[in-house]
Amino acid sequence: MAHTLRLKEHPYRHLIDTLDDGSIKFFNPHKINDLRYDKLPFSVRILLEAAIRNCDGFYIKEEDVQNILDWQRQQCKAEVPFSPARVLLQDFTGIPAMVDLAAMRDALAKHGVDPGLVNPKCPTDIIVDHLKNTQKDNRNAQNNQELELIRNKERLQFFKWCSKAFKNVNVVPPDVGAVHQVNLEYLSKVVQLSDGWIYPDSVVGTDSHTTMINGLGILGWGVGGIESEAVMLGQPVSLSLPQVVGCKLVGSINPLTTSIDIVLGITKHLRQAGIAGRFVEFFGPGVSQLSVPDRTTIANMCPEYNATVSFFPVDHVTLNQEKLELMESYMKAVKLFQTYGEPSDEPVFSEVIEINLSSMVPYVSGPKRPQDRVAVNSMKEDFHSCLDEKVGFKGFHIAKEKQETRVPFLHGGQEYQLVHGSVVIAAVISCTNNCNPSVMLTAGLLAKRAVEAGLEVKPYIQTSLAPGSGMVTHYLNASGVLPYFSQLGFEVIGYGCATCVGNTAPLPEAVVDAIKQGDLVACGVLSGNRHFEGRLCDCLRANYLASPPLVVAYAIAGTVAIDFETEPLGVTPEGKKVFLRDVWPSREEVQETEEATIIASIFKDLRGRMEKGNTFWNNFECPDSVVFPWDLKSTYIRSPNFFNKLMPVPQSVENAHVLLFLGDKVTTDHISPAGSIARVSAAAKYLLSKRLTPREFNSYGARRGNDAVMTRGTFASIKLQNRFVGKAGPKTLHIPSGQMMDVYEAADRYQRDGVHLIILAGKDYGSGSSRDWVAKGPYLLGVRAVIAESFEKLHKNQLLGMGIMPLQFLPGQNADALELSGKEKFTIILPENLGARQQLTVKTSTEKSFTVTALFDSQTDVICFQHGGLLRYVARTLL
Secondary structure, eight states: OOOOOOGGGOTTGGGEEEETTTTEEEEOGGGGOOHHHHTSOHHHHHHHHHHHHTOOSSSSOHHHHHHHHTHHHHTTTOEEEEOOSEEEEEHHHHHHHHHHHHHHHHHHHHTTSOGGGOOOSSOEEEEOOSOOOSOOOTTOHHHHHHHHHHHHHHHHHHHHHHHHHSTTEEEEOTTSOOHHHHIIIIIOOSEEEETTEEEEOEEEESSGGGGGGGGGTOEEEEOOHHHHHHHHTTOOEEEEOOOEEEEEEESOOOTTOOHHHHHHHHHHHHHHHOOTTSEEEEESGGGGGSOHHHHHHHHHTGGGTTOSEEEOOBOHHHHHHHOOHHHHHHHHHTTOBOOOOOGGGSOOOSEEEEEEGGGOOOEEEOSSOTTOEEEGGGHHHHHHHHHHSOSSSSOOOOOGGGTTOEEEEEETTEEEEEETTBEEEEEEEOOGGGGSHHHHHHHHHHHHHHHHTTOOOOTTSEEEEEOSSHHHHHHHHHTTOHHHHHHTTOOBOOSSOOGGGTOOOOOOHHHHHHHHHTTOOOEEEESSSOOOTTTSOTTOOEEEEOOHHHHHHHHHHTBSOOOTTTSOSEEOTTOOEEOHHHHOOOHHHHHHHIIIIIIHHHHHHHHHHHHHOOHHHHTOOOOOSSSOOOOTTOSSOOOOSTTSOOSOOOOSEEEEEEEEEBOSOOBHHHHSOOSBOOTTSHHHHHHHHTTOOGGGOOBTTTTTTOHHHHHHHTTOOTTOBBTTTSSBSSEEEETTTTEEEEHHHHHHHHHHTTOOEEEEOOSSBTBSSOOTHHHHHHHHHTEEEEEESOBOHHHHHHHHHTTOEEEEEOTTOOTTTTTOOSOSOEEEOOOSSOOTTOEEEEEETTSOEEEEEEOOOSHHHHHHHHTTSHHHHHHHHHO
């Protein structure tokens, strides 16, 4: 499998440069001395560097390097390879990938070859974060760990074995963190330093949040399970040389605008721009105003605006985070360090979208629905208009003469007054959008300044602080702001859903009576995610979602009917007016506090947990063997039969029956098992035969390491529309017998009779989220080819990876135009010299014939297919 050239044979050895007195080497694309390099987007420069470094004449050719260098003319035309520095797997996708490698070791051992030869070539991290179950024993943590052990023992033991048996595999144990967070906070290096070579960090992962890492200047995106396995085994990702949209940020950020306002504002702009499938790269003077957490949050939203990546090149903000001189020297040498100088220094982009950060203004949502956004500077005017409007989504229909109603009441021996717009509940909640530390710190620093200025929150207002986790409390305490929250009445009430779901302590009776007496539209303000009318308290008609600092501000003001620009937040005992602008912390102060207290604290805690592991994981025993000792009784982990036959497979498809006759837009949800296992499904029948009860079925995701379950679940969707059946469901016609049966049962019967199978489909076959079993399942059902009008590209690659032919009808043709009933027998003869994008003839038993295009994008695709797919190709190569 090793196609890497020796250094003296490398076609780009003349580009080698050195750092640190010659002890560190790197390939320097800038030494090509081609003016085109200086105009490439930074993300394309990373693609180019990887192509140069990994150019082996087989997977990556000099032609690929030239195509990337000629990006301005080749974008959307050339297909190019990309070899990332590492692979990132979460456990649900990690199990089937590692099961495949373990099975490959079995195959080599059976043929007398050292099974230890099977290892990932690309460093691979597996984060065990999806096996957690929300069912908890509230009595103690020890019981919860025992529950996790019972549920997940087989899978965790397998992962532990993988971490010891395979080279280049790192398993991050349970309870360390979610995959994208661990990737961001611990695994990412910005640059990789290995065996005296330095190069940019890059990653492909099986989690949609992999793009979060783009905020650190690391190129990475999500891929399918089979694609990730291919990269693990040394094959590059294939992608169409992308268009790169430059997102130019200009203007200054409004002092009251929080990170969340900016993130949501940029996301909205990009969603409206229609940039699906393209790279987005940020540049312009406004970028330097965004902190690293801001950037990673924007990059994390990449799926929301359908871009492939959302890239922030490395700059002084990134390096201020990392504080590494070597990194800066390298990034500047290869021109991957972004400066904000003359426009003439900027890269050339396919298109430029300009976003003015000064247009990002703070918003609240309400008074009844989260989608009804109100700019803070219009809040007073908007609330009064709500009083006028008819009762509806925004209106309360309060008569003009009653809008000035004031109701006095006593609380704690002192008289107060309530009016329309009075705040009586204020809840700071750190969850969902507001888990970004900067917004919680902004709220804490605002509270500190307000207390120091002599401001208070009226004692009848029900205030609370619900951090999303103990870590939030930890960093609020470490930064010194928690006592000031307390002084304003915002005490920590615990960790869990609170005010959003109505878990609010009762309001004082005097307050409730005053609201009812004056028929007042009293208000609640919270930084959660739900605020429907009456949810917080049945006497509150107006509730607003706001950022944590604005919750504190409205609590101090005591009303939502305030113009913060012209009206004071409060008045000190000495009679001094204090405006919101007087106590609102600057972004620089927030960022400095964040870097000094939060980031260092979080990283120290995470690294400690990573290095020490945890007792639960460390006490796990696992086999000490080169090949995995499969438990034949296991219903979670099984050796798949992908490698049972390693001799060349027959290439032609002869007298094949159609297993499924499908229409347009068959998604991966239709093809691949997802979610719970239905009690009447083929997979359920299998699990019942293993003496499991329905309560023990778990989900398809949890059983991805068991090919028997996953094969039976393939095409098991209740929404599958099979033209043989006429109604939705996981059924098909067994053509020879004329019987209607489960898809799995029909496929099993065909295979026992030695019958080849194909699938007929319409447009967009395989669209949707990627799963490895969308190709593995059909392969194990015996499917040899899929003939469709068009394919989703990623799914087409997955089919090739398993040795299934993706064949496309010619333009203007489909099953209906060719008058195919689906009940014919189909023969597809392949020529000896099969080539990329070759047209093939399909003959039917009714003496019809038609032409299809074999969607092999390169000769490498052809070679892998001729060996029965990537996995068997690798195994045969090792033999």
